[in-house]
Amino acid sequence: MRHLVVMICLLAVFALTLPTAGWSYGQPAVNLGFTSFVDGAPPAGPGVYFQEYIQYYTSDEFKDFPVPGVDPELDVWVSLTQLIYQSDQKLLLGGKWGLNVMLPVVSFDLDNTPALLAENSGIGDIVVGPFLQWDPIMGANGPIFMHRIELQLIFPTGDYDDDKLINPGSNFFSFNPYWAATAFLTPQWTVSWRLHYLWNDKNNEPFAPDSAVEDTRAGQAVHANFTTAYEVIPKQLRVGLNGYWFKQVSDSEVNGDEVSGKEEVLAIGPGLVWHLNQDQHLFFNAYKETSAEFRPEGERVTLRYVHHF
Numbered sequence: 308m309r310h311l312v313v314m315i316c317l318l319a320v321f322a323l324t325l326p327t328a329g330w331s332y333g334q335p336a337v338n339l340g341f342t343s344f345v346d347g348a349p350p351a352g353p354g355v356y357f358q359e360y361i362q363y364y365t366s367d368e369f370k371d372f373p374v375p376g377v378d379p380e381l382d383v384w385v386s387l388t389q390l391i392y393q394s395d396q397k398l399l400l401g402g403k404w405g406l407n408v409m410l411p412v413v414s415f416d417l418d419n420t421p422a423l424l425a426e427n428s429g430i431g432d433i434v435v436g437p438f439l440q441w442d443p444i445m446g447a448n449g450p451i452f453m454h455r456i457e458l459q460l461i462f463p464t465g466d467y468d469d470d471k472l473i474n475p476g477s478n479f480f481s482f483n484p485y486w487a488a489t490a491f492l493t494p495q496w497t498v499s500w501r502l503h504y505l506w507n508d509k510n511n512e513p514f515a516p517d518s519a520v521e522d523t524r525a526g527q528a529v530h531a532n533f534t535t536a537y538e539v540i541p542k543q544l545r546v547g548l549n550g551y552w553f554k555q556v557s558d559s560e561v562n563g564d565e566v567s568g569k570e571e572v573l574a575i576g577p578g579l580v581w582h583l584n585q586d587q588h589l590f591f592n593a594y595k596e597t598s599a600e601f602r603p604e605g606e607r608v609t610l611r612y613v614h615h616f
Contacts, residue, residue: 333523344549347443381603385414389408427471435462438457453488481505482505502531529556546578574594590613
């Protein structure tokens with residue numbers, strides 16, 4: 308579930324000389340392209356799930372980068388380990404309770420930048436999410452709709468160095484709840500989505516060579532993963548299109564003052580899910596980004612393995 312973390316306070320270095328450039332590149336790592344097909348429910352019902360994600364992201368185009376004469380190139384590898392428990396006990400409004408825990412390990416390679424703009428690699432922020440999963444709504448030919456709500460919490464436990472521009476950890480708490488659903492347009496054709504809201508707390512130790520910057524806060528945002536897939540081999544293979552969208556909806560803050568520069572990006576690409584058996588599933592998703600503002604624009608590939616115990 309992780310995007311690169313490009314830490315918050317470039318403004319601290321460049322705002323005095325570039326007041327019209329705005330402030331940007333401050334959002335935490337969130338789920339952009341990690342989850343995709345048939346996302347409205349776990350694939351095999353209640354129980355314990357282990358999931359492992361490997362994601363590669365690359366970009367040599369940093370949109371609205373507020374540093375003249377700098378043309379960064381970034382490569383990111385993320386290994387994300389996830390454990391999920393889905394109970395068979397109804398808790399609220401017919402929803403069955405569950406718990407999701409995720410821990411990423413991140414490696415950055417940032418080139419073509421001054422020594423000041425260094426990167427850090429290591430363990431990212433832990434994500435904990437209690438959720439409610441509803442049983443599928445059934446039709447004459449099988450399920451027609453299934454969905455889940457999760458109250459996802461991102462805790463600032465990851466590796467962080469305020470002398471580094473890019474870090475695995477964000478150094479601030481984020482609240483990132485979502486609603487995920489899958490609609491079966493036919494027994495073979497599905498449409499899925501995961502809609503997130505993102506609220507960020509303050510970072511009281513931002514990357515800020517300028518001592519006048521005491522704290523920063525990334526603006527609120529909405530983001531979504533969306534897919535459509537068709538089952539080409541019954542009970543084995545689905546292929547389709549997958550995408551994600553991120554849009555910052557409120558201004559970020561430096562020392563409590565609002566500053567311009569809202570992040571935005573859209574991505575789309577092909578994907579597939581291979582159902583090895585009822586308890587093992589393999590996802591592959593590729594994405595090409597476009598329409599980026601105040602953030603990198605590049606390509607992303609995700610490989611995901613799911614095992615149900």
